[in-house]
Amino acid sequence: MSKTFRRKLDLKNGRVDMSHGAGGRAMAELISSIFKDAFGNELLDQGNDQASFPTPVGGRMVMTTDGYVVSPIFFPGGDIGSLAVHGTVNDLAMAGAKPLYLSASYIIEEGFPFGDLKRIAESMGAAAKTAGVTIVTGDTKVVERGKADGVFISTAGVGVVPDGLVLSGDRARPGDKVIVSGSMGDHGVAIMSSRENLTFETEILSDSAALNGLVEAMVAVAGPHLRLMRDPTRGGLAATLNELAHQSGVGFRIVEDRIPIKRQVAAACELLGLDPLNVANEGKLVAVVAPEAADRLVETMRAHPLGADAAIIGETVEDDQHFVQMTTGFGGGRIVDWLAGEQLPRIC
């Protein structure tokens, strides 16, 4: 991976800056140089958003953990509580797992209103119920005013994987088809529209949703043909495809005109100078599937409310430089790259 990151972290004099949390190459470098060195093991090194392992009593279990620092805490289409459930459930579901149990750890700033806390907790409980998971353990910490920003939530989640199903970011093969479950960039634009220094009005709601139901339907119809799934959160579709290209040692070729993007999202991105492919999603997935199963899989996804706009956007190709290339709507070609630095902090 050293070739990917080019220049090493300055561990002696450097400091964490906002780019190290933006989901791009800088964050990947931080994880690789600090956490992988300290924790290194076979499961972690797979580089997935969750770990999947056999249990001593048989069957495979999946475990994930996630932190939520979204700002603002309440945004169009959701809040930090429901987002924490959806994000955690989705990380489990992307391994093909049936999510079962969640934990919830709250870090609360002194002075935070009880009313808001109750609203968040209720939203979290309702989201868990809808997703069919149970929040079975938790922790509460309060820090002095100014040492946090309202409330941060940290979660863990566990689930079980059906026998014989192996989904992992390193399994894409040349010729496979790339599918997205719906429109790109909704969550990021919803958050941006509610930031105080960005006063533009839009009706865009966050797509925040639990995808385990959709995944169940997908596994049922295409199980053995599915190579991998991932939810394109921070860094958007661009970051996800670049991660997968490196993990699988392949390249991707996608077609701009086939990528679903809502008109309002495209317009907001235009205004802000953003590329919707770099903007976060919280209720969408990318799937890579063997070509023979792709059409049937998309048909199944479209029959599900969370996959109504599913589309095949391209395919996996051989490429020793792991480029994600796109044919633009204009007719030329370009790379779809990770976004450098931060686009917008605290999106989830």
Added chain:
Amino acid sequence: MKYVDEYRDGDKARDIAAAIAAEVRPDRSYAFMEFCGGHTHAISRYGIEDLLPANVRMIHGPGCPVCVLPIGRIDDAIRLARRPEVTLCTYADLMRVPASGGLSLMKAKAAGADIRMVYSSLDAIRIAEANPERQVVFFAIGFETTTPPTAVALKTAEAKGLNNFSIYCNHVLTPVAMRAILDMPPTPDEPPIAIEGFVGPSHVSTIIGMEPYEVFARDYRKPVVIAGFEPLDVMYAILMLVRQVNEQRAEVENQYIRAVRADGNRVAIDLCDEVFELRDSFEWRGLGAVPRSALKLRDAFAFYDVEKRFAIETQPAEDNPACECGAILRGQKKPADCRLFGTVCTPETPIGACMVSSEGACAAHWTYGRFRTRQTDADLRRSA
């Protein structure tokens, strides 16, 4: 999106590409400079190079405000931001520009400086109003497009009686820089630039109009076609330039008629005249010191001038000796000609400013076009 999608239509692009291919003379080559980073970005993002004949070459110009700002001015901003009473407001593009001593505004922020990213000069005014105990400095950069908003911010501060707001003025002038490029003497180790025409600025021209470019047509015999930032605008401007060259004309033409008027925006020009005056000289990265190429606040507004309020004396700072930003900004080299490009210099760890801004030639080539670099063999065959 209405009024946008029409200018990104693939079918029309192919029509214009076919017209360009039919009209270029096969026995010669064409080299045009797009001055603006916005055009550089459009060319890379939409893959316009793929639609041009092999004998039409686009040279990426220095019209990227972040790229041409010398390191010394960023050093100044960092020194300012480190003062305990100062809140520095900056456009986001500047955050990652490498400064002296391995610093950047982003790293200074991580180390405790109060640096805020703003989307508009008026955001800085709002921050000043909300924080009367802080000295709020607006780091003003850019060409003629971003100059009027800075003037508006100053006038707003004056009207509101804000005494904790000031401006670090780094505004620069487009036509002067175009002239500096054409006047540049050839150097022994760099090939001469054979620019045959300019794709003229888009937003800049909405402010300054067409007249300031007449000198290039009249005195230098270089056609200028003012073009919008959408990909079809760029394609059509290239076709218009090819026609001028073929017909041995050198005129200022306006492709961007939906936004640019011949006499520009009088209100904005008058406001800028009221607030700013020419500096005797200003240092540009890549072009060196260029006389009368930048603006400063008039004495009447000295109260809002950071350079006077904080007695700033910009120290010269050297670029990395291996960095080719200078030659790339002058159009003498391509990003891939630089030894640092893509090895130690990437958008995450930029060495030169051309790799920082999305409008920089190196960042555009790295982010959108670097797959072409490995197609060298195919390119050679195509142009052979």
